Amino acid sequence: MPMPPHTAIRPSPTQVSLDALNHTEVLLHRVCKAREVTDRVSGRHFLHAGPPLALADIPGPMRGAIIGGLLLEGEVASVAEAEAVIDRGEVGISPCHDAGAVGAMAGIITPSTPVVVAAAGAIRTFSPLNEGIEGAVRYGSYDGATLARLRMLGDVLAPALDEAVQQSEPLDLLALVAEGLRRGDDCHNRLVATSAALLTALTPGLLRGSADREDLARITGIMARNGHFALPFAISAAKAVTLAAAGVPGSPVVTTMSGNGRTFGIRVSGLGDRWFTVPSPVGNPVLLDGATLADATPTMGDSMIAETAGFGAFAMTAAPAIMSFVGGDMAQAQRITSRMREICAGTSTRLLIPGEDFRGTPLGIDVHKVRATGIEPVINNGLAHREPGRGRVGAGITPIPVQPFIEASEALTADTGRPTGKDRA
């Protein structure tokens, strides 16, 4: 019996999302201040990581980052004044993810935050420049040295880098991530080789720009010493491909995973902007000397858009060197990547793992498969201290509870009237 021609030819919703994740080309577009790329921020309205939450509920590091933001914007003259502004509820906050942005850790983006902008067709996404491992607003620090570093990034480094971007060949950000995986990075918690590749690609353009020579020496020195410099380049690209994969009716592919330090939420392609949440897990991190698990803010940040887009922990076998950073060995890396294959809709054809004979990474978490297998998606993440201004306490591999994935699967089944499980032939 011949198949009805349309159903035979039309790709499934899952395949449509998967193709978008797999093939959307994302180019490095600009490096500038957030106000130049979005109107969702103002002196008293900031973006934050994770699902929506009330200002009164923000965790310590997010409060620290907001204090830092108010100081950076000149809205307040002191920490005490910033605290009062927050306590009076005079700051508005909304999720990065609703503005096309992704912020690592606290993810606070203010008008003056220097950001990397990625472009995929008409899609624009952005993510704050990485501040390095000393005091960082993303980890809730707001001391003078931290703010001075952030100002330097925005006023000196960002304009020079933006000129370099305009001077250079278009930089394909997924190709950068793919090359990072070939160089032993997972491109979420380890980006040291990717950052060197980025500096290598942009240095000739930096030299052809207008920044003075001493500034260029400082800029390249900052980039050279920061092994996470490439993170916002990778995750802004991940945000772009997940946006391209979103909004496909019936598609069970996850397009957002994100934490605000209180709740962890996911969004699914076929379910619009609806969040499915669970209390943020803390995982089993490797803590810095002297820190305890009680010191850690539960999972916070948008950077697990990396795993959502097929790298980070999903590419763990590409990055055996990271296992010592997050606690584990090669056999565990193999178990993680292998299990993630069981809950993914497909396999990347551009993010390849040399140690698996160039097999692609598992790509596109399928909520039905999570429901069917009970396998928890895993992310690589950093952890901030619970208190504002205290900074980083550790990093680890964190399994995400399956509950929101199951709820999304059920919601999708209710929406489509079809049974859960595979929706592809």
Place this chain on the structure above:
Amino acid sequence: MPMPPHTAIRPSPTQVSLDALNHTEVLLHRVCKAREVTDRVSGRHFLHAGPPLALADIPGPMRGAIIGGLLLEGEVASVAEAEAVIDRGEVGISPCHDAGAVGAMAGIITPSTPVVVAAAGAIRTFSPLNEGIEGAVRYGSYDGATLARLRMLGDVLAPALDEAVQQSEPLDLLALVAEGLRRGDDCHNRLVATSAALLTALTPGLLRGSADREDLARITGIMARNGHFALPFAISAAKAVTLAAAGVPGSPVVTTMSGNGRTFGIRVSGLGDRWFTVPSPVGNPVLLDGATLADATPTMGDSMIAETAGFGAFAMTAAPAIMSFVGGDMAQAQRITSRMREICAGTSTRLLIPGEDFRGTPLGIDVHKVRATGIEPVINNGLAHREPGRGRVGAGITPIPVQPFIEASEALTADTGRPTGKDRA
């Protein structure tokens, strides 16, 4: 029965060589012209790769490289004149290895050759700057574009890089190789991540030097486009540790492996400067489109000092991405590294393989073990066309016949009067 105190405490000759390979610190010292670091070269006396050979016996690419050298030095005004000078025997040649040098492929070093200089205590070693994958004197090219590139490297890039070296923190070259292995390079045939790491380390120093800005843009562009730029930095370091390991009476550790396109030779720590040779193998290379095995010059070059010092093919499991370049898969990489462990005296404690849970690379080929097992040492290498001026034809994994290792083992046994086999407790 108590052990005699001296034999119990004194390390074996093998261990002395192994410790030298494993622990000798090698720093990047200079980037300059060969005449500034050695008096073994002149306008009519050049260094070459491999064991000694007569000028009349040089293979095609070496002849091409000597033509290039005579033109570069201004000793001749034309290719025809250079050919005549060579045919009249008016050029002297001697091995790089006897001058503390290592040259990739033809390895021709003339007074104006730009070289990287490494320092280990009083030891100075050097290796020509890598010319990239277009026409290169090391592959026997001598056309105008090739010589113009080489002059630019010597007159513009080398002085700027030398200033950068002096402006930067001391650069530990074995740490650079170790980081390369963490980034998926074998540091012999794949050095793309290592080259980016090198550029990253030196760029701030380049900017603080005196080269003009447009030259710096050209220099960093050349470095950025050349994935083998770090090769001479890695192999000059390898030469330094093998020199430190040489000259230990009774030691069966190989300190040189090298080919001149006719013969392949080894030297052994306990046997001074004596070469043990075999006709150069051609291996089973991956050839460029259109090339045949008959086009290839048999193994030529000093760069297998990498394997002699515990990286290159010996670290194959660190560099799964290279397997596609040399033809093979991850299982073959594992077989190679595993078999090399059987013929090595020990394991590196600074060159670690992330994918083997940071196990060290096999270090220090023991000629007795090669004799006992019959296992052929393996190298990663490039292959040049047989004819002068024709360039590169391929790359591959090449097993080296065991005969010279067996002869060295026998010579060592005769020297020491001890039976072959393990000389350690």
